Amino acid sequence: MNGIELITDNIPSIRAMQRLSVPLWFALILKRQNKCSLVPPDWLNLKSLQDFYQYEVNELTSFAKLPNNWLEQSKLIFEYASDDINDEVYKLKSLVQDLKEIRMIKVQKGLQLINESHLQLDNLSLLEINEIRPFVVEIMGKLTSLDKSTSTGMEQDEMQYGDNDGDIEDDL
Amino acid sequence: MEFDDILEEFERETRSHKYNEVEVKRSDFQELQNAWISERMCPELLDYKQSLIDRILSRIRVQIEFIEMNSIELQTTERDIKLQLMIIESELDRVNFILRSYLRTRLSKVDKFTIFIRNDEDLVQRLSPAETQYMESHFRALIDLYNSLFLSQLPEQLQALDDTGGGISMIEEPDLDRPVFVKVINDTIETIVIGEEEIDLIPGSIYLIRYSAVQRFVYNQDVLLI
CATH class of the missing domain: 1.20.58.1020 (Methane Monooxygenase Hydroxylase; Chain G, domain 1)
Incomplete structure (x- = not known):
C-alpha cells in the first residue's frame, strides 16, 4: 500500500512482511481486513x-x-x-x-x-x-x-x- | 558542487522536511488531546488554542478535499484507494470528535459563566472571535427572552440579572477550589502550601489537588490536567 498523509501522522508505504510501528487504530483497521498481524x-x-x-x-x-x-x-x-x-x-x-x-x-x-x-x-x-x-x-x-x-x-x-x-x- | 551532491542535498532536505512534518503532526495531535482533556477537567475557561486549532482545521480541509476528489472517480479505481479512503475517513472522525468535544465544552462554559466572563476583560481575551460573537448574541437573546417573558413584570429594582447584593451573588462563578487530577510535567520550584501542609510536586507524579493551588502551573503547562 502507498503511504498516506493523515492529519495526525504520516503513514509510510507498507509492503508485505514488514515490521512497522503505526497507531493502534490504524493497525486495527488493517487487522480487521486481514491485512496485517499485530505485534x-x-x-x-x-x-x-x-x-x-x-x-x-x-x-x-x-x-x-x-x-x-x-x-x-x-x-x-x-x-x-x-x-x-x-x-x-x-x-x-x-x-x-x-x-x-x-x-x-x-x-x-x-x-x-x-x-x-x-x-x-x-x-x-x-x-x-x-x-x-x-x-x-x-x-x-x-x-x-x-x-x-x-x-x-x-x-x-x-x-x-x-x-x-x-x-x-x-x-x- | 557536483550534480550528485546537489541531488543528494535536495533529497536530504526534503527528507528532513518530511520528518519534521510528522513530528509537528504528532505533537499537534498530542497538544489537541491535552487541550481537550484540560478543558473538560478544568473548572474555569482556559485560553483558546488559536494557532493549534487553525493548523488542525487546515489539515482537516485538505483531507476532506482529498476524499471528495477521490470518491467521485471511485467506480473506476481499484481497491487500494478504497482502503486508503476508509483510513482517512476514520482518522477524520477521530480528530473531529475531539475537536467538537473541545469546542462544545468551551461553549458550555461560556453559557454557564457568561456574565462572569463579560465582567472581566482578561477572560474575554481567552475566547476566540467566534466564541465572543456567540457569547454576545446568546446573551442578548437570553436577556430579550427573560425581559419579554417575566422580567418586565417585576419591580424595577428586581430586574437585574447580575445582582450581587443580599449576600447571594446572581453571577455564576467557576468553583476554583474544586479538586482536579493533575500530572506533573516539569519541575516546579515553588512549594504549594495548603493550610498547614506543604506539598512538593514531583515530575511524573499524579496528584489530586484543588485547582486553585495549581492554577498558575496549569497556565504555564508545568502540570497537566488529566
Whole structure:
C-alpha cells in the first residue's frame, strides 16, 4: 500500500512482511481486513504481567508502572487480535483482570488517606482515575468546604458576633 | 558542487522536511488531546488554542478535499484507494470528535459563566472571535427572552440579572477550589502550601489537588490536567 498523509501522522508505504510501528487504530483497521498481524506490546505477555502482579502484591503503597492506557490497549488487542498473541489468551486475560482488581483494591484502601488538601496517586492509568473521579472529587470538595467553614467559624466565634467586615487579625 | 551532491542535498532536505512534518503532526495531535482533556477537567475557561486549532482545521480541509476528489472517480479505481479512503475517513472522525468535544465544552462554559466572563476583560481575551460573537448574541437573546417573558413584570429594582447584593451573588462563578487530577510535567520550584501542609510536586507524579493551588502551573503547562 502507498503511504498516506493523515492529519495526525504520516503513514509510510507498507509492503508485505514488514515490521512497522503505526497507531493502534490504524493497525486495527488493517487487522480487521486481514491485512496485517499485530505485534503485542512488550508488557502484554505472561512474564511481565506476572512481574507487575508481584509488584502490586509486594508494594502496598505504590502502583506498578503500566502504560497510561494499558486496560484499553489490552482489551482491544484481546478482542481483535487475540490470534497474534503467543501466550495463552485466557491466562493473559485473567492476569489482566487480577491486576485490575488488585489495583482497584489498593486505590480504595488509599482513599482512607483522603484529606482536604491533596492525594498522590502515581502511575494510575486514566481509566482507573476516571473510575474513581466522581466519588473522590465530590468527597474532597465537601472536605474542602467543611475545612473552610470550620476555620472561618472558629474565627467568627472568637470575634464574638463581630461585624463580618472587621479586621480578623486584630481581634485574634 | 557536483550534480550528485546537489541531488543528494535536495533529497536530504526534503527528507528532513518530511520528518519534521510528522513530528509537528504528532505533537499537534498530542497538544489537541491535552487541550481537550484540560478543558473538560478544568473548572474555569482556559485560553483558546488559536494557532493549534487553525493548523488542525487546515489539515482537516485538505483531507476532506482529498476524499471528495477521490470518491467521485471511485467506480473506476481499484481497491487500494478504497482502503486508503476508509483510513482517512476514520482518522477524520477521530480528530473531529475531539475537536467538537473541545469546542462544545468551551461553549458550555461560556453559557454557564457568561456574565462572569463579560465582567472581566482578561477572560474575554481567552475566547476566540467566534466564541465572543456567540457569547454576545446568546446573551442578548437570553436577556430579550427573560425581559419579554417575566422580567418586565417585576419591580424595577428586581430586574437585574447580575445582582450581587443580599449576600447571594446572581453571577455564576467557576468553583476554583474544586479538586482536579493533575500530572506533573516539569519541575516546579515553588512549594504549594495548603493550610498547614506543604506539598512538593514531583515530575511524573499524579496528584489530586484543588485547582486553585495549581492554577498558575496549569497556565504555564508545568502540570497537566488529566
